[in-house]
Amino acid sequence: MVPSPAHLLVIGDELALSWKDGSESYLKLRDVRRLCPCAGCAGERDLFGRLAKPPQKPYTPASFEVVATTPIGGYAVQIFWKDGHNDGLYPWTKLKEWADNPPELPPLEVKTLLPTL
Numbered sequence: 001m002v003p004s005p006a007h008l009l010v011i012g013d014e015l016a017l018s019w020k021d022g023s024e025s026y027l028k029l030r031d032v033r034r035l036c037p038c039a040g041c042a043g044e045r046d047l048f049g050r051l052a053k054p055p056q057k058p059y060t061p062a063s064f065e066v067v068a069t070t071p072i073g074g075y076a077v078q079i080f081w082k083d084g085h086n087d088g089l090y091p092w093t094k095l096k097e098w099a100d101n102p103p104e105l106p107p108l109e110v111k112t113l114l115p116t117l
């Protein structure tokens with residue numbers, strides 16, 4: 001079953017989710033941004049399974065502030081960050097998973113994994 005929150009709120013520097021089963025999850029906005037699932041942040045796998053990451057723009061304080069959130073099709077939420085980034089669709093299942101089992105965060109400095117020619 002896909003969890004879907006009854007409420008989603010930005011409180012201070014945290015994303016607060018209250019689920020329909022009555023449980024609540026809190027995620028640091030900084031962590032949520034660093035876990036952005038869009039191709040530009042998380043990278044894309046090519047036909048050979050190699051992960052390619054574009055060079056990442058440095059984060060600014062605005063990178064960790066939320067301007068708006070929009071639910072997408074009942075399974076995800078799109079987060080609009082203050083620095084203009086809004087490509088990431090965060091599935092509810094991922095947000096719950098991250099809150100229950102905090103994942104290892106990607107390094108702040110992302111090196112490209114493309115082979116040098």
Ligand SMILES: [Zn+2]
Pocket residue numbers: 036037038039040041042085087088
């Ligand atoms: Zn992104």
